[in-house]
Every structure is written in structure tokens, then in C-alpha cells.
Amino acid sequence: MAKEIIGHSEKKIETIPVAPLGLIALDGCRELGRNVDRYLVQWRKERENEHKDTQPFAEYEKDSYLVSASTPRFGSGEAKGQLNESVRGDDLYLIVDVTNYNITYSMAGQVNHMSPDDHFQNLKRVIAAANGKARRLNVIMPFLYEGRQHKRDGRESLDCATALQELTAMGVENIITFDAHDPRVQNAIPRKGFETVQPSYQFIKHLLLHEKDLQIDADHMMVISPDEGGTKRAVFFANVLGLDLGMFYKRRDYSQVVDGRNPIVAHDFLGTSVEGKDVIIIDDMISSGESMLDVAKELKRRKARKVFCCATFGLFTSGLAKFDEYYSNGLIDRVLTTNLVYQTPELLDRPWYTSVEMSKYIALIIDSLNHDDSLSNLLSPVDRIHRAVEKYRAEQKG
Structure with a gap:
């Protein structure tokens, strides 16, 4: 054996x-x-x-x-x-x-x-x-x-x-x-x-590795789904970490199609107050990044403390300039995506970017x-996530 x-x-x-x-x-x-x-x-x-x-x-x-x-x-x-x-x-x-x-x-x-x-x-x-x-x-x-x-x-x-x-x-x-x-x-x-x-465990692992002042409880942190389609993913994160959940609902203009989809008119928020809290936006991919950045902007407008964007696939099809702008303006604090897809050298050099090794x-x-x-x-990382969080809290106390 x-x-x-x-x-x-x-x-x-x-x-x-x-x-x-x-x-x-x-x-x-x-x-x-x-x-x-x-x-x-x-x-x-x-x-x-x-x-x-x-x-x-x-x-x-x-x-x-x-x-x-x-x-x-x-x-x-x-x-x-x-x-x-x-x-x-x-x-x-x-x-x-x-x-x-x-x-x-x-x-x-x-x-x-x-x-x-x-x-x-x-x-x-x-x-x-x-x-x-x-x-x-x-x-x-x-x-x-x-x-x-x-x-x-x-x-x-x-x-x-x-x-x-x-x-x-x-x-x-x-x-x-x-x-x-x-x-x-x-x-x-x-x-x-x-x-x-x-890759839930890997996201938590890399976030805790790079952020040293997080308080992982419902009073100081929240998980956000950028749309109704990603709710199940966000529910898992929130339940495992013991956090509250929030969700944005995308209102679209169904009278026209732009780049193969109906354009987003507005993001409506469903959830408790995010004021003073660190928030994790969790999604399956960042394509152009428009939706993720709009959600981050809305959260900062609602006085969130830090905004972390987590997506399994970082495609960045519209380039990195908008992310640079939002980072320099304090609207996003960190973006985490995996190395499961191609990453440009320019992306890996960005101060706001963290590559999640898979x-x-x-x-x-x-x-x-x-x-x-x-x-x-x-495929069930619950125990590993709990151990990572407990270790992080112990290091904070030490």
C-alpha cells in the first residue's frame, strides 16, 4: 500500500x-x-x-x-x-x-x-x-x-x-x-x-497567503455573486467560510445584441450592507471584465473596505488597461485567477494580480x-479550507 x-x-x-x-x-x-x-x-x-x-x-x-x-x-x-x-x-x-x-x-x-x-x-x-x-x-x-x-x-x-x-x-x-x-x-x-x-480551496489558500489583515467572520467579510448564474458557487464559499452572501442582478437590454450578448443596463444589489467589510467577488471567468469591474465599483460606492475578484479563468479579452485604472483608483484590491489558461507576461507583472497555481x-x-x-x-475541499482558515487565524494571534 x-x-x-x-x-x-x-x-x-x-x-x-x-x-x-x-x-x-x-x-x-x-x-x-x-x-x-x-x-x-x-x-x-x-x-x-x-x-x-x-x-x-x-x-x-x-x-x-x-x-x-x-x-x-x-x-x-x-x-x-x-x-x-x-x-x-x-x-x-x-x-x-x-x-x-x-x-x-x-x-x-x-x-x-x-x-x-x-x-x-x-x-x-x-x-x-x-x-x-x-x-x-x-x-x-x-x-x-x-x-x-x-x-x-x-x-x-x-x-x-x-x-x-x-x-x-x-x-x-x-x-x-x-x-x-x-x-x-x-x-x-x-x-x-x-x-x-x-478550485475553491486554491482561491482561499492564495488569498490568505497574500492578505495578512483579514478577519474571516460575518461581521468583517462577505461573499458576492456578480449575477444570478453564479449564486451556487458563491453560496458554497459563504457557507464554508461562515460569511454572509450578497448577489447582483444584471438588468439587460434585450432589444439589441452587442458582441453576441444583450448589453447590461444596470446592476441591482440584493443583500445586507457591505459597509466596512472586505468582499470576495467569485465567478467562473473574467472575459472582458466589464461585469466584474462594474460590481466592484458598485461595492466601493456602498463603502466596502477591500474588494477581491476571484475567477477560475482570466481571459481579459479587452486588455488590462481598465483593471489598471480601477486598481489605481482604489476600486479593486486584488484579482485572482488560475493558471489553467494562458496568462500573458504583462498580466503576471501586474501589482493587482495573483496567479493561482493548479x-x-x-x-x-x-x-x-x-x-x-x-x-x-x-473534489470536496471543505476540510482543507477549514484547516487553512484555522492556521491563518492562529498566525494572526501569534
Whole structure:
């Protein structure tokens, strides 16, 4: 039986691996893949197990689990998936960041930035290159492809459900994503594994690490949902931390469509007074940031003390200038997003920005799945959050 210490909890792995582990990081998330690989290599070298030399544990300890793969393109823009080493019999995990626009390719002499569609096609190409040789196929897709097109209204496509069905039809057994816009989209593939992971603990951990004067109680802190769609996420945060909850309701102009959506006319607040309190705005993503910044401005107008913006995905599609302005004017104090999607060097240098590291969490999920071990403890971070808060309070008293 293998044991290792993870934070304050002891993770026990009592099962043999499903198959030798293989890890493919597609273009756009190579760095994330390397970080995940380092954790896996370290843990498996340090892990004690009396059966490590037996056949079921063949290739258990390796210098790297990364499998070399590429998706070269022709001058016409067409591409192919290519594996540069064997994956026969492997339990294969493919990591893809569909939002990374920093990757480019040449088409008829013109430079094109890769879109989510390009990344998704590359994922399918690499799966096709495996050609049924892998023992099991698993996809780690932090930002769920077309996750915001999760339901059909009238005559329109249902892209996310279609994409999930495409992957499972190609042999994918498990799909791991983070903070899916609507987890009910998994109903499109009811017989396959689908997990949407919340980075709640990681947000609390990094916030407490960088802020030293917080009083975590209902009298001094509050959790805010920027819209009605994110209420469930905010309710979890508030309940675990023992804080009050507030919510903004977006009033939209449904007579027009701008950039694919109905523009927001106003934000109406529902909740108790935020005066003198530190507030955590929690959402699944920052796209343009307009909604998050409007909420922050409204909270400061209501005399909130500090405003912290937490979002799983920081896309910043309209640039960083508005965030710089709000920070310099004291309207936001800190923005936290994960490293699950591409982060520009300019973003990482901003004084108001904190990157929430997720590589270790992904490595834990892969390690558990490779052993066919339960993910329940990993997906339920309540105990870890409570320990982090208790430690923070103890350090304040000390």
C-alpha cells in the first residue's frame, strides 16, 4: 500500500495502476504539462509500495511521463496529429487549453492565431493518432470547449454537447474540466466519466497567503455573486467560510445584441450592507471584465473596505488597461485567477494580480484516476479550507 502526505491529509492508494501512465500536453499548455509531470515523477519516486517491482507496476517510476506529440500544418493551413513515440497499452491523459490565442500557424503566408476550434481539432487529431492503441483515453480540458454554448434557445447549435459526444465517440472515457459554465451539459454523455472541478480551496489558500489583515467572520467579510448564474458557487464559499452572501442582478437590454450578448443596463444589489467589510467577488471567468469591474465599483460606492475578484479563468479579452485604472483608483484590491489558461507576461507583472497555481491539483487527479482511486476527497475541499482558515487565524494571534 502506498502512502504520501498531501498537505495535512494522508492519501492512501491501495489499488494497482490501470496501465502505465502517459501524459500529452498539446500546444498551448506545454508549461502546465511540464509542471504536472514534475509532481507525478516526484511522488512516484518517493512513494513506498511493496509491490513496485511487480508486473502491474511496470514503468511506474519514470524520469518523465510526457509523451512527445505534435500537430504540424501544411502551407494550406491543414494539419495532422502525430505521436513521436509508442502509447500502446498506456493510460493516456491529454491536456489542452482551448483558449490559448498566443499559439500561431502560417496559412498561405499569413500568420493566424489559433482559436478554440483549432485547439479542439488538434485534440481530436492526436486522439486519432493514438489509433486505438492506448489502454484508456482521458482528456483534461480546464476551460470546457464551447462551455458557454451549453443550451439551445431557438434555432441555434448546441456546440458543447456535440463536442463531448465527438470525444466519447472517439474512445475518450473520462473528461475532467474546471468550473463548467453549466455542469448539466454532462447529460449529453451519461455513460462516460465527466468531472467539473472547483478550485475553491486554491482561491482561499492564495488569498490568505497574500492578505495578512483579514478577519474571516460575518461581521468583517462577505461573499458576492456578480449575477444570478453564479449564486451556487458563491453560496458554497459563504457557507464554508461562515460569511454572509450578497448577489447582483444584471438588468439587460434585450432589444439589441452587442458582441453576441444583450448589453447590461444596470446592476441591482440584493443583500445586507457591505459597509466596512472586505468582499470576495467569485465567478467562473473574467472575459472582458466589464461585469466584474462594474460590481466592484458598485461595492466601493456602498463603502466596502477591500474588494477581491476571484475567477477560475482570466481571459481579459479587452486588455488590462481598465483593471489598471480601477486598481489605481482604489476600486479593486486584488484579482485572482488560475493558471489553467494562458496568462500573458504583462498580466503576471501586474501589482493587482495573483496567479493561482493548479498544477499540483491536476497531478493529484491524474494520479488518482490512474489508480482507479476515488476522487471524492479531492473534489470536496471543505476540510482543507477549514484547516487553512484555522492556521491563518492562529498566525494572526501569534
